[in-house]
Amino acid sequence: MRLSDIALSNLKRRKLKASLLVLGIVIGVASIVGLYSITQAMQQDLANKIDEFGSNMLILPATDEVSFGGVTVQGAGTVRELQMSDIAKMKTIKNKETLAIIAPKLLAEEKINGKQAMLVGVQFRQELKLKKWWKVDWLGGKKIMPGGEQVLVGSDAARVLGLRPGAKVNIKGKQLTVAGVIKATGSTENDSAIFLDLTTLQQVTNHPGAISLIEAAAWCYTCPIERVTAQLQQKLPYTKVQALKASTQSRDDTVRKFSVFSFAVSIVIGLIGAMVVMMSMMSSVKERTRDIGVLRATGFRKTHVITIVLIEAGILSLVGGIIGYAIGMGAASLFGSAIAQLPITVSWNLIVALAAIGGAAVIGLIASAYPAWRAARLDPVEALRYI
Amino acid sequence: MSLIELKEVHKVYAGGDREVHALRGISLSVEEGEFLAMMGPSGSGKSTLLSVMGALNPPTKGEMLIDGIDVYGLDSERRADFRHEYIGFVFQQYQLIPYLTALENVMLPLAISSRKDKEQREMAQNVLEKVGLGTKSARLPHQLSGGEQNRVAIARAIVNQPPIVFADEPTGSLDTKTGEEILRLFQQLNRDGLTVIMVTHNKENLSWVKRAAFIRDGSLEKTESYASKLA
Numbered sequence: 172m173r174l175s176d177i178a179l180s181n182l183k184r185r186k187l188k189a190s191l192l193v194l195g196i197v198i199g200v201a202s203i204v205g206l207y208s209i210t211q212a213m214q215q216d217l218a219n220k221i222d223e224f225g226s227n228m229l230i231l232p233a234t235d236e237v238s239f240g241g242v243t244v245q246g247a248g249t250v251r252e253l254q255m256s257d258i259a260k261m262k263t264i265k266n267k268e269t270l271a272i273i274a275p276k277l278l279a280e281e282k283i284n285g286k287q288a289m290l291v292g293v294q295f296r297q298e299l300k301l302k303k304w305w306k307v308d309w310l311g312g313k314k315i316m317p318g319g320e321q322v323l324v325g326s327d328a329a330r331v332l333g334l335r336p337g338a339k340v341n342i343k344g345k346q347l348t349v350a351g352v353i354k355a356t357g358s359t360e361n362d363s364a365i366f367l368d369l370t371t372l373q374q375v376t377n378h379p380g381a382i383s384l385i386e387a388a389a390w391c392y393t394c395p396i397e398r399v400t401a402q403l404q405q406k407l408p409y410t411k412v413q414a415l416k417a418s419t420q421s422r423d424d425t426v427r428k429f430s431v432f433s434f435a436v437s438i439v440i441g442l443i444g445a446m447v448v449m450m451s452m453m454s455s456v457k458e459r460t461r462d463i464g465v466l467r468a469t470g471f472r473k474t475h476v477i478t479i480v481l482i483e484a485g486i487l488s489l490v491g492g493i494i495g496y497a498i499g500m501g502a503a504s505l506f507g508s509a510i511a512q513l514p515i516t517v518s519w520n521l522i523v524a525l526a527a528i529g530g531a532a533v534i535g536l537i538a539s540a541y542p543a544w545r546a547a548r549l550d551p552v553e554a555l556r557y558i
Numbered sequence: 559m560s561l562i563e564l565k566e567v568h569k570v571y572a573g574g575d576r577e578v579h580a581l582r583g584i585s586l587s588v589e590e591g592e593f594l595a596m597m598g599p600s601g602s603g604k605s606t607l608l609s610v611m612g613a614l615n616p617p618t619k620g621e622m623l624i625d626g627i628d629v630y631g632l633d634s635e636r637r638a639d640f641r642h643e644y645i646g647f648v649f650q651q652y653q654l655i656p657y658l659t660a661l662e663n664v665m666l667p668l669a670i671s672s673r674k675d676k677e678q679r680e681m682a683q684n685v686l687e688k689v690g691l692g693t694k695s696a697r698l699p700h701q702l703s704g705g706e707q708n709r710v711a712i713a714r715a716i717v718n719q720p721p722i723v724f725a726d727e728p729t730g731s732l733d734t735k736t737g738e739e740i741l742r743l744f745q746q747l748n749r750d751g752l753t754v755i756m757v758t759h760n761k762e763n764l765s766w767v768k769r770a771a772f773i774r775d776g777s778l779e780k781t782e783s784y785a786s787k788l789a
Contacts, residue, residue, distance in 0.1 A: 172662060172669040172678055177655075184657030465653045468614055469667045469714075470642020472635045552615045555649060 174475060178482035185455065192451040193491045196531055199444030200495025201502060203437045204527045208503035210433040212515035227396060229413045230257075230385040230403065253382040257407055261387070264402035272388040274301045277372050277381055281342060284332050289364040290342065292372030295323075301388060302361070307351040310336035319368040321350035327362040342367065343375040441530075445538040452484055452542035463546050464554025473547035480543035481536055488535025492528035499527070559626055561721065561753055562588035562611060567620035569606055569776075580606040581617065582776040590721065593748040594755045595764055598773035604757045605726060607773060611755065612724045613641050624722070642667060646715030648725035652707045654699040660686060660710045661695035667718040685713040689743060705736035712743060716752065723747070725756040729763060741766040 182189045232253055258273055277292035295317045299305070307323065309315060317323060322342075324334050329352045334340060338349045347367060355362055373379050389399050396414045404412045456463070463476055503517040569581035580603045588594055588611075598604040609615035610622065613629045622629055624644060632640055646667075654663045664682040673681070686695050689709040691702075699707055708728060715723045725744065729737030745766055748754045756767065764770050764784060772779040 172665040172675060174669060176662075177658075177666075177669060180655075180657050180662065461653060462655050465649070465655065466666070467638065468612070468641065468647050468649075470638050470640075470645075470718075471670055472638045474635070475670055552609050555653065 174478050175482050178479045178486065181455075181459070181479075182483055182486060188451065188455070189487060192448065192487050193494070195447040195451070196444060196488055196491025196535065197495040197498060199440050199447070200492050200527055200531050201499035202440050203530075204496050204499025204523065205503040205507075206433055206436055206440075207523065208500060208517045209507045209511055209515065210430070212503075212507060212517050213511050214430070216511075216515050227389060227415045228387040228400060228403070229415065230261075230387065230407065231411045231413070232383070233409055233411055252378065253385065253407075253410065255380045255382060257382065257410070258385070260406045261385070261403060264399070264406055266389075266399050266402060269389040269399055270387060272297055272301050272386075274298050274386045275369060275382040276384050276386065277369055277376070277378065278383040279372060279376050283340060283342065283365070286331060288328055288332065289360070290372055291360075291364045291366050292369035293366050294369050295366075298366065301386060305356065305361070306354040308336055308354060309351040310349065315350060317350040317366075317368070319371045320347055321367070322347045323351050323353055323366040324349055325353050325362040325364045325366075326355040327359075328365055331363075332365075340365070342372075345371070345375050347371070441534055444531075445534050448484060448488065448535050448538035449541060452480060452539045453545070455483070456480060456542045456546040459546075460549060460554045463549050464551045467549065467551035468555065476547045476549075477543040480546050481539055484535045484539030484543075485532055488532045489528060491535070492531025495531065496524050496527040560587035560623075561590040561592075561625060562586075562755075563621075563623040564611065565621045565623075567607075567610060567617045567622060569603075569610060569615070570618045580776050581610065583620070584773075584776075584778045586771060586778060586781075588753065588755065590753055591748070591751060592753050592755075593745065593766070593768045594753075595767040595770040596755065596757045596773060597759065597761070597764070597770050598779075599759065602773045603776040604759075604773045606776075608724050608726055608755070608757050612645055612647060613637050642670065642718065644720050644722055646718065646720045646723040648708070648711045648715050648723065648728050650726045650730060652699075652704075652711040654707055654710055654714075656699050659696050659698055660691060660702065660706075660713075663699070663710055664695075664713045664717050666714060671718070682713070682717055685717045686710070689713045703736075704732055705739060708732065708736075708740050709743065712740070712747075716747060722753045722755065725754065727757055727759070729758070729760065737763075 230253070253275070255275065258275060261267075261270060261273060264270075274297040275294060279290040279292070281288055281290050299316070307314070322340060324332070324340075329335065329349075332340070334349050334352070336349055336351055340347050340349060342365075353361060353366075369382075373381055389396060400412045400414045404410070466476060466479075467473075500517065500519060507515050507517050564584055564586045567581055567584045568579070571578040571580055584607060596604045596607060606615065610617050611624075613624070616630045624640075627640065629637060629640060654660075655666065658666070661679065661682050664685055665678050668678040668681060671678075683692065683695060686692050689712055691706060691709050691713070694702060694706065699710070702710065712723075712725075712728075715725075723744075728740055728744070732740065741763060744754050744756065748768075754767075756763070758764075764782075767784060769781060769783045771781045
């Protein structure tokens, strides 16, 4: 027989009370786990949605010469340029998984139909992912992925140059077709530019592999944008990596509000759970005053009595933690989307499981420390009503 | 050297605005192998004296030595160790743990020893057989008669082979025949070398003991020696 056997025997005897205590812990842990999981899923969903609004990083050469979107950058044909190989380097940073979209651009100015126009070489697949808000009047009325022989024209450029979907435009001797006209976006760099395939522009300007700037979008709910920009800056020391603060700041604020709410509710539930455990263990100790008196008279040390009480609390808390985690995750998976009013995906996570179960055990043990101490301090003579 | 030596032991309880003098300067020596009865009317202080001698209840004044050790000079945890090694208790109403079987109740004092589970079970089973309950080891206390519960309590008190057993009114709630069986068991254990100190208010029990100490109003009135009844 060991102290744990005494604790287990007592739990078996008090099945109903032990079950009720476990139920209390289950409800607490399930609530916290469910809330946390839903909040995490909401945060991720929110971050994904915010990232869809566009880039939050800009990578420029260290010396700038051409203006794009309010930022002056180096143009093709000038001294310094980024290279396509820089994109590969970007994908080697520590938090590379956060880089969702990398959209390189080559900028050039060219006279078309006798008028000055801004040419922007892009990888259309990346660019269209980045600029989800673009509304395009497509050739044939259906969205296509423009190729090397096609261009998209900003609304102002189309108006000034007299271009419509299907029109031909001559760029440095190469005949390209207007695949679509971008409806007015309200931003000069989009409305007044002609977008064509990056490789095509590199060829016609005789700058193979050259890039003027890179726009990137990072999913940063797992790490601060500043960390990603610092990592990029280290990999590309000859560039200037800028984080677009406004986008990240608003996202961070929203995410923080969710976190604070979740944390506050979890604390309240944790405190209530701890009180339930404490009251239950106090009651258990009081019920067993005589038994504890017998143990003390028989030679059990105070530490032995404390150990027995804590083993009981630990077992109940662990069982409650395990069941509570399972129920909390199950409930979050089943009802999370309805509660959050969002189509969220709750993922099972070992760290959350360990934190929930370990947390339940720790809270149970802390809450039982006082009842255990009270039990150990019982005067055996008083406990046995000896006098 | 006496096994137990009490020197001018006083015990005063603070009861609200007045003090209760439970023990008034008791001096008593108990030799190894004695079967001592502590007699006295209700409220005489005999149970308090038992708790003091049992290393459970520090005296307000005076000294108590067991095997030459100043028991109340030990801190609380070491005094618990001392009880574990030296003393077995048979409490009033037996005080068995209700959710443990007879065998487990007997194993309790062994639970804090370094003995392996198998050895603990063997020791407890042997002692239960010694007290005549070898076949009832799996029963819970409420499945046993009063006499049987008393025997389990005695088995629990001696399983750790302490030199001293204190028994508080062990026959108090038993019929005459069962009470005699319990006293016979104590006498047998005493003959095997155990020192037994028993609180009782029943004068008929004196025929089983070797000596009696008469307590009245917290004082030791007298001691008497007997040629105890043959088992």
